Amino acid sequence: MKEKYSKVITKIQEADSIVIGASNGLSISEGIHIFADDSSFQENFGDFRKKHGFRSIIQGCFYPFPSQEEKWAFFSRMYEYFLINKEASPIMKNLYELVKDKNYFVVTSNIDAHFTLAGFPKERLFEIEGNCRNLQCSHGCHNQIYPGDEILSKMARNQENGKVLPSLIPKCPECGGSMQVHIEIDGNFLRDKSWQTMYQAYQEFIEKAHGKKIVLLELGVGARNQMIKAPFMNLTNLEECATYITFNKGGELYIPDVIAAKSIGIDGNIAEVLQQLVKLK
Incomplete structure (x- = not known):
């Protein structure tokens, strides 16, 4: 496992661009499970x-x-x-610590607004389904x-x-x-000017990364969340210098054969994974 962690750190350090994709698994690792009767x-x-x-x-x-x-x-x-x-959780602080000095952009379906709480600037954050x-x-x-x-x-x-x-x-x-x-709870969800601006910023970030070393860092994105997962996998397949890195647990880890050689998957507690990576950094 240590070898995998070292490889992840190397890929992040060498990357020209990092796109972070986050969904419910990241929130669950913080102790917030919006699907659970816990x-x-x-x-x-x-x-x-x-x-x-x-x-x-x-x-x-x-x-x-x-x-x-x-x-x-x-x-x-x-x-x-x-x-x-609430303060930013140790998990979100570690994620920020991992990428803060890099050229990065975040796309998330989480509605808890925890990225801004952790210091991620709004101009680098696209919240697909809004926030609370x-x-x-x-x-x-x-x-x-x-x-x-x-x-x-x-x-x-x-x-x-x-x-x-x-x-x-x-x-x-x-x-x-x-x-x-x-x-986004019904058809009246507004994709207003600010939403459109951040969608555009996300697209432009990916366009500028074309041909360079790009890391697609996916955190807690389940198989059903194709609005984040599918573009990440497609981009990994299309971009020669792309690396797909995915953290998940509970059997949610999935890497298709077509991008397996350009991918790193870590099955485990996201909180522990991020803590180990920050220590190695």
């Missing part, structure tokens, strides 16, 4: 579980709440769970997202019986209708 979910969302019957954060995101007061109680609590009084701290019009009446930290914090602190005060519920500044957290 002790953490029951401790933080047990009242919603009892009243509404859903069994995970992701089910709560898609749940048809009977009122705005209950909807915002859940989403503001989710925001609080992800971000309030921004708001948009529920009807998509206009193409703009809004920072929601202040109102989400206030709603998280002011809840009673699984509801927030009606006076705290945000309204769309244009149509006066309901708003929602800017995460």
Whole structure:
């Protein structure tokens, strides 16, 4: 295993460009499992579980709440769970330490906003499905997202019986209708100017890396998440000087034969893997 770690460090050090792709497996390694009915979910969302019957954060995101007061109680609590009084985890700090001096770009489907928490600059970060701290019009009446930290914090602190005060519920500044957290839970998800800008930045980063030494560093991306995995594998196949490096656990590690010679896979706890790599660096 040490030989594999050394090879990963060498590839990262030699790379002209690094593209980091991250999904739920990275969050799980931090202790946040949005798909699980675990002790953490029951401790933080047990009242919603009892009243509404859903069994995970992701089910709560898609749940048809009977009122705005209950909807915002859940989403503001989710925001609080992800971000309030939190520092960057050792895992995210180690990931940042690993690449901070390199030419890198991050693409992620995670909605917890933990990359910015760890110091990754926004101009190097494309959050495909949005994040938990921004708001948009529920009807998509206009193409703009809004920072929601202040109102989400206030709603998280002011809840009673699984509801927030009606006076705290945000309204769309244009149509006066309901708003929602800017995460992809329905067809109204806004790909606004900032989303388009970061999508473009991601594409341009890959274009500029063409023909050079590029590392595709994939963290906790499951087989079903093809919006990150498929482009990474295709790029590895197409680019002569590309290296595909994937960290995952629980049988989720998969490297197709066509790119096996240009790939490194480490099956194990992502937290431990990153810690070992930073030590070697």
